[in-house]
Amino acid sequence: MMDEKAREEVRAALVEAIGEGKVMWRPADLAPYTKDTYRIRFEDDFKFFPDFVVLPETTADVQGIVRIASARKIPLIPKGGGSSRTGMLVPIHGGIVVDTIKMTKVLEVSIPNLYVTCQPGITLKELDEKLKERGVSLNQEQGSLKIATVGGSISTSGFSRKHQKYGAISDRVMSLEVVLADGRVLRTGPKVLYTSTGYRLSQLFIGAEGTLGIITEATLRVEPIPEAKDAVLAFYEDFWAANEAAQKTMGSGVTFTGGEAFGVESAEEYGGPREKKAIFYLGLEGTRGEVEAELAFVTELVKATGGVLAPNDAARKFMERYTIQWCGARVATGFEDPLTTYVPMERIAEFYDKLYNEIMPKYDTGPLPGEKYSLDFGRYRMAAGRYFIPKGEQGWEKYQMMLREIAQLATGLGGSISSCHGVGIEHRDNLELEYSEVALDAMRSIKEAFDPDNIMNPGKKLPEKKRA
Ligand SMILES: Cc1cc2nc3c(=O)[nH]c(=O)nc-3n(C[C@H](O)[C@H](O)[C@H](O)COP(=O)(O)OP(=O)(O)OC[C@H]3O[C@@H](n4cnc5c(N)ncnc54)[C@H](O)[C@@H]3O)c2cc1C
Incomplete structure (x- = not known):
């Protein structure tokens, strides 16, 4: 957290860079930015305030903000619709929340090449409505499509209900513009779906949870509306x-x-x-x-x-x-949590059996009525369900131990901890169950290369390195 003098100096710099109307610093304005839809500990409610919230409209605005943060090593938390379920937006180290709510322009729709280029803050629903006027669709119907944005969905590696035919957002990304942690603007590649030239830089930002840079423009594949x-x-x-x-x-x-x-x-x-x-x-x-x-x-x-x-x-x-x-x-009530585990098709029965007969009873909890079994099947598959978060004394500790056991179960069956809600802070310390230390080290090297001062959404996604 900043002292008053530093705070005033940063506020003045932000106002000069992007204008007074786009900078918020009063506690009442910051309060809605203290969490996302992840159930943080009750005693941590309103504990993690950002120092500022900024509302950029252009790539130049984002660049201005990042340069100010980079020079002073201030954390930056990019934000879309705020529907993250795993605590990706909780400002655990304070800093500047970069809310993309004003970056909603559709910049180009190319019908012959079947792509759209847009700013990151447009919601999936609004973008699709605009595309449908031109006879095409993005086909990314997430459960949260009314609030989830293009930038948030890419950064979480979102999962559409039509994934079997049209894939997920990760299959739609053709090219991205990203403001890097040092303020430089990266174009990840040409606006093409396939190329066999450079490293696939766009893919690095899919599911990056704002830890590698701020997406300021996305070019996405669209499809003609079917007959x-x-x-x-x-x-x-x-x-x-x-x-x-x-x-x-x-x-x-x-x-x-x-x-x-x-x-x-x-x-x-x-x-x-x-x-x-x-x-x-x-x-x-x-x-x-x-x-x-x-x-x-x-x-x-x-x-x-x-x-x-x-x-x-x-x-x-x-x-x-x-x-x-x-x-x-399925709006979050704060007392329940969704399962979004990826489980191999032939092991679904084993997964649910162990979950409900061995793991949950240990923590005195269970599924919500009528929400015990749910399989989203197709190209990707998600064993879903909703359960009550353990309550009572040490409820939080029990919840964390239960999440770890569920992670052990899913990865032990050859699946994944989180098929579409990402990692955030909820699953961060369980990632070692899914990835070897070599794989985690490779991810840390990528993070280090893009963000050597660890200012981009610090404390999310990657677990701390284990010390010998
Ligand atoms: C009721 C409900 C239903 C849901 N259903 C689904 C579903 O069907 N499928 C699914 O995949 N998910 C679902 N989710 C989870 C969530 O909606 C998705 O993860 C969504 O894609 C997040 O988008 P957002 O705009 O709200 O992102 P946010 O929550 O604002 O941010 C998510 C992450 O993206 C980063 N980020 C945001 N914008 C940028 C940017 N411009 N540049 C870099 N990083 C950025 C943030 O830092 C954060 O780490 C659901 C959530 C809820 C509450």
């Missing part, structure tokens, strides 16, 4: 029967946008029979002929696996609500 869309919604006996159908769908080679199998208390709330306790959903998009053929194929697959099909109009209605439903229903 037809349809969906399959079916009800199964239980999650395991729906999971079986998901496995068969994956093995059939049918091209779907995204799919999900999840357990419910009763399928009645989805228009299904009361006694069925699982939902199977699949989205389809393409030319009319493709979609008709795929719909017929999946319909047969559902019947063959014992599923009860919902009427087609109910399936389509579900498709329209699918992404939004996630966002609305």
Whole structure:
């Protein structure tokens, strides 16, 4: 934290560089920037204040801010929509939060080359609405699409509900402009999807959590809006029967946008029979002929696996609500936490069995009603669910021990701790379970090369080096 004299000097420098209206320093203005949607310890609420929040509009503004911070070794925390679930935005060392809320311009839409270039602070929803006016789409329907920004999604390596057909944001990035920790502007490469020339610099910033630089412009691949869309919604006996159908769908080679199998208390709330306790959903998009053929194929697959099909109009209605439903229903309450573990398809049963029968009972907790099993399947796969954060005496310590055991389980099964919510501070000290010390050292070397003074979002993502 800065003393008063240094603070005033930095405030004056920031105001001179970008203008008074874009610099905030009063405690009431800083309070909303003390955390993100990660449940920090109750006693730490409003403990970590940034020294300043700045609202740049241009790359030149960001450069001005970074030069001031770089000269004085002040931490910088880039911010998008603030929907991080792992504490990436908590200013644990104070510093300057660079809120990109005013960087929302769409700079170029190239229809022949199928790309968009935009500033990082535009939300995924707003960008897609603008793209749809031009007949194309980014197809990055995250549950948080109303608030998540392009910069935040790239920096977290976001996961779309249509990942099977269109990939995740990491598959969309063609080129980035980034302000580095010393204030230089880096262009990662030409605006092309494939090249076999330089190192793939863009990829370094995917999932970097603001620890390597501040993205000020992104060029992303878009796709033409498909001629037809349809969906399959079916009800199964239980999650395991729906999971079986998901496995068969994956093995059939049918091209779907995204799919999900999840357990419910009763399928009645989805228009299904009361006694069925699982939902199977699949989205389809393409030319009319493709979609008709795929719909017929999946319909047969559902019947063959014992599923009860919902009427087609109910399936389509579900498709329209699918992404939004996630966002609305799953807002953080502070008492629950989501699982976003990547688990190999054939080990899902083992994962849930150990999680609910061995790990959670030890910490006197368990899943939220109706949220026990959920598999987002396709090119990427996420075993999801929500559970109550352990309460009572030493609740926080229990929570940390439980997170470590879940991390051990996921990595032990050959999966990953976090399929789309990144690392932040929540998973930082468990990263050693997923990566060897050699791999972590390689990551530290990259960090050191880009940010030798460790001013870019310090204390996030990478665990401290182990001392001999
Ligand atoms: C209800 C809910 C549903 C969710 N559903 C999904 C989902 O379906 N899929 C998914 O992937 N995630 C999901 N998330 C998690 C979260 O929304 C994503 O991680 C999202 O992509 C973060 O975007 P943001 O703009 O809010 O980023 P922020 O939370 O503001 O920031 C995230 C990280 O990116 C860095 N950052 C932000 N902007 C920049 C920039 N311009 N340059 C460099 N670094 C930057 C920040 O420093 C931080 O480390 C969900 C979260 C919630 C609360």
